[in-house]
Amino acid sequence: MLQNEMTGGEALVRMLQAHEAGPMFGMGGFQLLPFYDAARRLGLNHNLINDERCAVFAADAYAKVSNRVGLVDATLGPGATNLVTGLVEALNAGSPMVAIIGDAHRDHAGKNMTQETDQVSILRPACKELLKIETIHRIPEIIRRAFAIATSGRPGPVVVNVPEDIAHGTYNFEPEDFEVDGTHASMPALRCRPDAEIAAKAAALIAMAKRPMMLCGGGIHLSGAQEEVTRLAESCSIPVAHTLTGKGSIACSNPLSAGLFGRYDRIANDMIAQSDCLLVVGCKLGEIATKRYTIPEGNVPVIHLDIVAEEMGRTYQPALKLWGDAKSGLSDLYGLLEITASDQRQMRQEYIAEVPRKMAAWREDVSERLTSEETPVHMARLITEINKLLPEDGYLVADGGFAAHWGGLLFDTKKAGRAFVPDRGFASIGYGLPGAMGAQLASPEAIVVGLTGDGGFNMVLGELETARRMKLGVTIIVVNNAASGYVKALQHLMYGDGAYQSSELSETNYADVANAMGCHGVRVESPDQLEAALLSAFAEKDRPSVVDVVVTRDPARMLPAVDNRTVKVKKGDRVA
Incomplete structure (x- = not known):
C-alpha cells in the first residue's frame, strides 16, 4: 500500500515508474541519495555509469531504438555539466529524454557549496526545456510536464533540476498524485496534420513531375513513418534518398532506394540534380545532407514537410511548406495522389528503371573495394x-x-x-x-x-x-x-x-x-x-x-x- 508521506526522491521514482520508463543511467551524489534509495527499494531499473556523458549517449540510443523516453540522472556540478554533449546530441537529433539533476540546498546556494555552479544556465541551451522543482508537492506535476515536452512536437531532452532540500524533504502525497497520461511514455505523443490546401498544392506538383524524388531525414524515424514512405514511393514510383539519420526510411534493398545523398553518395546526388520536384521529409537539410549547401542546385521546386516550422527555409527556400507530422503528412499526400497513382507509375516507368540500373553500375564500379x-x-x-x-x-x-x-x-x-x-x-x-x-x-x-x-x-x-x-x-x-x-x-x-x-x-x-x-x-x-x-x-x-x-x-x-x-x-x- 502506498505510504502517503515520502521523500521527494521517492516521489521522483514513483513518477518515473508511473510512466513505465527505464532503464536509467547515472552516477549518484549526496543531493539525490533519497532518489537512489527509493530506486533500490522500489525496483527502478537504474544502472551506474562510469561517465555521465556516456549515460546520455546510452539513453539517447535507447530512445532512438525503442521510441520511448530515455532516462539519465546526475549529481550537482560536474555530474550535471558532464551531460552537456549528450544532451545536445539528443536535442539536435530529436530524442525524447528526461534528465534529473541534483542541485544545491536552497538555504545554502551561492555560499560556495562543494561542486556548486550555475548549472541551470549551462544546461538550459543544451535541452528542449529545463524545469526547476521549487516545492516538493509539485514533483508529480513537473515530471508529467517533462514527459509531455520530451515526447511532443519534435521530441527532445528535458532537464529537471532538483535541489537537495527537495529530494531529501518529505510530503504527504495522495495516490492520485501519481496518475499519468500514458500517451507521453513514448514518441510521438501527439500528431498534427499539414494544412489541407497546401497539401493539395503539393500533391499537384508531385503528380505532374516526371522525375520526382523523396529526400528523407531522421524525422521519418521519429514519426514512425517508414511504411508511409514506402507506400507513397511504390504507389507513385518516386525514388527515395536518405540522410545518415534517415537510412531505413525505405529498405536499402528496395529498387526505389537511391541511397545516401549529400557529402557522400552512391547515385543520389546526380539524380537530385536531374529531378524536377523534391519532396523533403523530416530533414533539416544541413551541411552534410546538402554537401555544404550545394545540393539541390538550381530552381527545382522543393516541398518541405517537417514538424518544426523554423527548419523550413533555414538552408533552402521551399516552394511549399507542409508544417506537420511526417507520418500524417505522407498519409495525406498518399490519399491525394492515389487517384492518379496508376498514371504516375506509367509516366515514370523508364525513370524508376534507372535507379536499380545505376545502383548496380555503382556497385560494379566499387566492387573491387567492397x-x-x-x-x-x-x-x-x-x-x-x-x-x-x-x-x-x-x-x-x-x-x-x-x-x-x-x-x-x-x-x-x-x-x-x-x-x-x-x-x-x-x-x-x-x-x-x-x-x-x-x-x-x-x-x-x-x-x-x-x-x-x-x-x-x-x-x-x-x-x-x-x-x-x-x-x-x-x-x-x-x-x-x-x-x-x-x-x-x-x-x-x-x-x-x-x-x-x-x-x-x-x-x-x-x-x-x-x-x-x-x-x-x-x-x-x-x-x-x-x-x-x-x-x-x-x-x-x-x-x-x-x-x-x-x-x-x-x-x-x-x-x-x-x-x-x-x-x-x-x-x-x-x-x-
Whole structure:
C-alpha cells in the first residue's frame, strides 16, 4: 500500500515508474541519495555509469531504438555539466529524454557549496526545456510536464533540476498524485496534420513531375513513418534518398532506394540534380545532407514537410511548406495522389528503371573495394562483412566521424526501420560503445554492433566495465588506424603528406584490453579473419565483445571520398 508521506526522491521514482520508463543511467551524489534509495527499494531499473556523458549517449540510443523516453540522472556540478554533449546530441537529433539533476540546498546556494555552479544556465541551451522543482508537492506535476515536452512536437531532452532540500524533504502525497497520461511514455505523443490546401498544392506538383524524388531525414524515424514512405514511393514510383539519420526510411534493398545523398553518395546526388520536384521529409537539410549547401542546385521546386516550422527555409527556400507530422503528412499526400497513382507509375516507368540500373553500375564500379582482399582491412570490405552477417533485425550503431560516414554510405538495411543508429545530432565521437549498450537494452534479443574509431573508443573505455557488469552482449568493432582518422585525413587533404599535428595515436591492441577487462576480445589483421571474428562476437550473449580491426594507416584512404570542405579535390576521387 502506498505510504502517503515520502521523500521527494521517492516521489521522483514513483513518477518515473508511473510512466513505465527505464532503464536509467547515472552516477549518484549526496543531493539525490533519497532518489537512489527509493530506486533500490522500489525496483527502478537504474544502472551506474562510469561517465555521465556516456549515460546520455546510452539513453539517447535507447530512445532512438525503442521510441520511448530515455532516462539519465546526475549529481550537482560536474555530474550535471558532464551531460552537456549528450544532451545536445539528443536535442539536435530529436530524442525524447528526461534528465534529473541534483542541485544545491536552497538555504545554502551561492555560499560556495562543494561542486556548486550555475548549472541551470549551462544546461538550459543544451535541452528542449529545463524545469526547476521549487516545492516538493509539485514533483508529480513537473515530471508529467517533462514527459509531455520530451515526447511532443519534435521530441527532445528535458532537464529537471532538483535541489537537495527537495529530494531529501518529505510530503504527504495522495495516490492520485501519481496518475499519468500514458500517451507521453513514448514518441510521438501527439500528431498534427499539414494544412489541407497546401497539401493539395503539393500533391499537384508531385503528380505532374516526371522525375520526382523523396529526400528523407531522421524525422521519418521519429514519426514512425517508414511504411508511409514506402507506400507513397511504390504507389507513385518516386525514388527515395536518405540522410545518415534517415537510412531505413525505405529498405536499402528496395529498387526505389537511391541511397545516401549529400557529402557522400552512391547515385543520389546526380539524380537530385536531374529531378524536377523534391519532396523533403523530416530533414533539416544541413551541411552534410546538402554537401555544404550545394545540393539541390538550381530552381527545382522543393516541398518541405517537417514538424518544426523554423527548419523550413533555414538552408533552402521551399516552394511549399507542409508544417506537420511526417507520418500524417505522407498519409495525406498518399490519399491525394492515389487517384492518379496508376498514371504516375506509367509516366515514370523508364525513370524508376534507372535507379536499380545505376545502383548496380555503382556497385560494379566499387566492387573491387567492397570485396577487397588487401591488408590492412579496407573499410569497404569491413562494411560488406557486416552487411552479410548482421541479421535483418540487427542494429549498427555508428560513432561520429568516419565510422558514421562509411556506415551511412555502405551499410544496407534489409527492411524499413531504424537499423542504423548514428549520433548525427551533434556528431560527437565516443558514442559507439554506450550507444550500442542503449540499443541492446531497447532490443535485448537483437544483435547490436557498435562501430567506432580507436579515438572514440579511447574516450569511453571505462564503459566496457559497465557493459560487462550489466551482462550486455554487444559487439564493438574498433576501426583501428592509430589516429584520429577524420582529422588526419583532412590534414592530409588540406596540407599534404606528413603535415599532421595532434592526430596520431599509439598503436594499441584493443582485443587485449578487452580480454584484460573480462570481456571477449579478438583482433583482425586481414580480411579473411573478419567473418569468424564477427560470428564469435555475435555468439557472446552475456558479455561485451571487442573486435579490433586493423585498417589502413594511409590518411589518403581513410575517408569514403574527398571531403567537400577541402580545397585539394582531384578529378577521379571516388567513393570507397
